[in-house]
Amino acid sequence: MTTSDLTVKALIADPYAGYAALRAIAPVHRVTGPDGLPVWLVTRYADVRQALADPRLSLDKAHAAPGNYQGFKLPPTLDANLLNMDPPDHTRIRRLVTKAFTTRRIAALRGPIEQVAEKLLDAMAPLGRTDLLTAYAGPLPITVICDLLGVPEGDRHDFRAWTDTLITPDPHRPQDAKAAVGAMLGFFTGLIERKRTAPADDLLSDLIAVRDDEDGHGRLSEDELTSLAFLILFAGYENTVHLIANAVLALLTHPEQLAALRTEPALIEGSFDEFARYDGPSPLSIRRFPREDVTIGGVTVPAGETVLLAIASANRDPDQFADPDRLDVRRRDSGHLSLGHGIHYCLGAPLARMETEIALTALLRRFPDLALDVPVEQLRHRPALRARGLLELPVRY
Template sequence: MTSPELTSAPATGPAPAESAASCPAPAAGCPAPVIDAGALIADPHAGYAALRQAGPVHRIVAPDGLPVWLVTRYADVRQALADPRLALDKRHATPGNYRGLSLPPALDANMLNMDPPDHTRIRRLVGQAFTPRRVEQLRAPIEAIAEELLDALAPLGRADLIEAYAAPLPITVICDLLGVPQDDRRDFRSWTDTLIAPDPARPQDAKAALGAVLEFFPRLIARKRAEPGDDLLSALIAVRDQEDRLSEDELTSLAFLILLAGYENTVHAIGNAVLALLERPDQLAALRAEPELVAGAVEEFLRHDGPAPTAIRRFPREDVEIGGVRVPAGETVLLALASANRDPGQFTDPDELDVRRRENAHLALGHGIHYCLGAPLARLETEIALGALLRRLPGLALDLPREQLRHRPTLRSRGLLELPVRF
């Protein structure tokens, strides 16, 4: 959640391998293609395609004015995702080279900032809750949530699917899993939305949301300590208190990360998938005609327009070579998942959505030891949400021109602010 975003400032630094001929003195640096940040937010795929074709690795300037290295091609991204030399721990960043979101220790001690052995220890503690077998046991409860939401929607004839369906479904599921009381859920969603895409013109909103989260989680943990339930957070508290395998900051940070990631990524996955189908009536018709295709189609939606254009930032522990380009130790590296998932060197007709696609080793959920912990749950929620939606809402169509749809103003995540539809 702390990856820097990209901006359109000209890049400097060592040239990509393909550019060496046009840059006889690489030490002087070569400018990378200038990509407009607004265009990447609206349609990142055209921008990533240009970068991917120009070279495997690019020097880009982030909005905070600091440079980052952007890796664009599938083979390089996949290899880098599993490279132990690329650390997540911010202590490996060169001083002054990284200026990510500043979080207090109570929220910062999470797996997005950890490498082995701490990452391994904490992942093992929580991983059992997200195995495919365990998650499959949640199918019936998730189906009930989807049906309840659609019961309210179906008579209306039109709705914003993000507000009325794609957002409340995952927040309900993850809050049920952790044991968050009903009365707290609306506030948590509001705080999360503010932290995911803060308004630069209103920094006080993000500060207030962060403060509210810092008050909320200790209060929730204290309540669970006093009255434990049959939920994941109560189980994690027991691990902390009885087995001493988590620090208090790790416990709080883990609860925050599970709620945040379990909500944000699934909202975007559902919304992006629905929009992709509305833009391609043939694919929509195929899923209506053969509902059994939906589970496999989820993989295609994740590849085609996944919720995270880039993986969480990395910091080389030592100088490394990626795609023939030397990246110095301590500098910030972004792995462009969205670009890798449209790489024609890996996928046939990569820009086409094909709900029957068979070979689909996409990287939307990562690769290696940092592979998305909640992947089975995100897949199941998206499958159930889409299947129920297509069955319950015939005649589904956009309720405003496509060009008027707005995405979150961030390059770290790919999601719609709203999705007005009629049915």
């Protein structure tokens, strides 16, 4: 175990160089986390993968030792979600969600997603240059996830503003994040009541039906229902936005890989895993708390202390991936950890995969001369350790 001199700011600015340095020194580091408290950072692939599925590492904040965790506090109604739960509650809720989040429902979204993508590209076409985040990578996922849940079109702009505020809060205006949470809670509470009265063919109506099942078997509590809707929208929007944008940036800075996809468009479907590995939207896993003293990478982590699993580091570990810092759209033996591993594997993975495939296929087909509109050195990423995403992506075509 070593204490790293790398700062949070350095890892935000250049995470892959920073994590490479950490991996070379030791598998586990005692560092200062984003909240100013010490955390245990796990950096090597084998340890991260094992820890992701280790039942001794709890997601439930009740297992945090006093004073060891000061993360952003959601109200209880939004906090009762899968990212804060262990079995048996996690098992119960995930099983119920899976019943509503069916393969059929996801497959039925392909046509509508393709239509949304083409409509957005139609609007972009006359401009010749635009911020791809604002014009395409952002509007596409928010439309898809809101259609899936049944969120009315008139409320979708508010959701983008709320999620942006929560992902990159202004440290000088903490009241903004609090206001965004309150607004989202109020909206979801009202929307659930409206769906309960007038259900429709959408995921939220199906989840309400599960919640209100008369036999009471495995039902969701009202808080679990509300927080689940919040989680699906938040994760389904935010992660996919940056997965698409990061993939486009990777291609625009690797012209030989872009040429390969243009020559063989069928490669796009299989390249999702490489984009997720190379520059995924979530560099760190959700924090975990050992239920007992746990040995990771030869280091004993005391019970109750905070553990962060460096997904971005694991995905560039040369002991797992050949030439890990190279983007290779033909790479197929990935085993990346961007979608998690074990019981917390990403529930929305099939939807994210389909959205990204459709978004890239349509974009590359419509604009064969797509290029960055600024030097790559001028691009700015969100100032957040837990989210890897651009603030803007200026392109010309």
